[in-house]
Amino acid sequence: MAPYLLLVLHILFFLTGLSGIHGVSTVSHVSVSEGGSITIPCLYHHGYEEHVKYWCSGYFFNFCSTLMRTDSQSASNWLSIADNVTTRVFTVTMKNLQLGSGYYWCAVEKGGTTHLYLSVATGTARLYVDQQHVTGVEGQSVTVNCNYSNSGDFCWCRLGGSCVVRTVGNLDGASVELKRILANGKKVMIVTMSQLKMKNTGWYWCAVGDLQMPVHITVNQPTTTQSNTTTTSNLLVVLLIPLSLLVVVIAGTLVTLKKLRKQNSEPNITYSTVSHTRGTAQQDPLPDDAVTYNTVVTKTKACIKSCSTVLMTCLTYSCLYVFVLAEAFMYIGSVNHHYSYQSVCVPPLLQEAEPGDVVYSTVAAHQR
Structure with missing residues (x-):
């Protein structure tokens, strides 16, 4: 039952x-x-x-x-x-x-x-x-x-x-x-x-x-904070890598320029004695002991000038890059300030x- x-x-x-x-x-x-x-x-x-x-x-x-x-x-x-x-x-x-x-x-x-x-x-x-x-x-x-x-x-x-x-x-x-x-x-x-x-x-x-x-x-x-943190990190990577390369170029240019200036601390002058051979043509007589001095300038100055140009160009781009970097951070800061919020x-x-x-x-x- x-x-x-x-x-x-x-x-x-x-x-x-x-x-x-x-x-x-x-x-x-x-x-x-x-x-x-x-x-x-x-x-x-x-x-x-x-x-x-x-x-x-x-x-x-x-x-x-x-x-x-x-x-x-x-x-x-x-x-x-x-x-x-x-x-x-x-x-x-x-x-x-x-x-x-x-x-x-x-x-x-x-x-x-x-x-x-x-x-x-x-x-x-x-x-x-x-x-x-x-x-x-x-x-x-x-x-x-x-x-x-x-x-x-x-x-x-x-x-x-x-x-x-x-x-x-x-x-x-x-x-x-x-x-x-x-x-x-x-x-x-x-x-x-x-x-x-x-x-x-x-x-x-x-x-x-x-x-x-x-x-x-x-x-x-x-x-928004999490998103902006990621964005800021990515932006830093994008901006700082080229900036670092630019700093290396500037440093290399400065070292080269310093070496060239050191080598050029005394003027390079070459003295050469020119002998006059009398020919049949009428020439002005020169004293027997007359010596002609010829100053020859080496290419060092031209190289220094070229390096200076490169240096100025690098400095210009560095300033421009720093300006862009500052503007980027100011923009991110303004965005954060305006939109911050947290078996069966x-x-x-x-x-x-x-x-x-x-x-x-x-x-x-x-x-x-």
């Missing part, structure tokens, strides 16, 4: 959530350590943004006890509910969980249901993350460490979306890499999402075997529910 009764109870349980299973999506089984906390996201279908959301505990929804609702929240130290109508996700945060296991329901008025089982155990949870809320920057990467002790297939999924079930994949334009390692005797699945985009903000979950753990990723835009690896599907239905979602029971 008992087996038949158990079968009937399971059928009734299935029927209580059948009408709403197409309207709400969440994880199906989570594990939490005693005294720990967890946030459960419930994704609902478009059109139910203004409907009341519920959170209750119990095996059957029709007989469950309502713990919290969005239209009349009561003060609680261990339970809170929040609804984000923009992303169509309402979240329930439970704190200081005590030993026990069971079902909770997240329900949307006239929506649908899905169930979740939560187990609270002594010691370390079988699947957990250090932080459920992770922040990244657009264009960069973010890493999530999923610590686990159970076995089975592993994957990384977006709530209400697709999954990456192999070592590499893609989710909404972001590259995903999954890697399992053994660190300090603990098994860890490292999830790395790179080339982040703003649309990658949302709820995800890592899964190992039959357990899942939800994680929220927030992608922020790079601040198959995701549940969302489908439209029939009018008049109530959206339900189960989660494991909190034994207090």
Whole structure:
């Protein structure tokens, strides 16, 4: 008799959530350590943004006890509910969980249901993350460490979306890499999402075997300070390299010019004696001891003049370059001043529910 009764109870349980299973999506089984906390996201279908959301505990929804609702929240130290109508996700945060296991329901008025089982155990949870809320920057990467002790297939999924079930994949334009390692005797699945985009903000979950753990990723835009720092660094590289070469040229020219001036410290004069041979033509007589002095100037002065021209040209370009560099930094400074500011690896599907239905979602029971 008992087996038949158990079968009937399971059928009734299935029927209580059948009408709403197409309207709400969440994880199906989570594990939490005693005294720990967890946030459960419930994704609902478009059109139910203004409907009341519920959170209750119990095996059957029709007989469950309502713990919290969005239209009349009561003060609680261990339970809170929040609804984000923009992303169509309402979240329930439970704190200081005590030993026990069971079902909770997240329900949307006239929506649908899905169930979740939560187990609270002594010691370390079988699947957990250090932080459920992770922040990244657009264009960069973010890493999530999923610590686990159970076995089975592993994957990384977006709530209400697709999954990456192999070592590499893609989710909404972001590259995903999954890697399992053994660190300090603990098994860890490292999830790395790179080339982040703003649309990658949302709820995800890592899964190992039959357990899942939800994680929220927030992608922020790079601040103006970060962008200008990169721009300034690139500009410095572009400007300083040619300027350094110019300084080397000037230094070489100065050294050469100094050597030439030193060699030319005394005038180079060549004395030559010219002998006059008498010919048949009438020539003016010259004294026998007459000597003609001929001064020959070497090319040193011409070289000095050429080097001086090169030096002046280099100095002119140096001044021009310094001016351009100063103008560039003044422009960047003005921009900063004006604009500175700082196994279950198959995701549940969302489908439209029939009018008049109530959206339900189960989660494991909190034994207090």
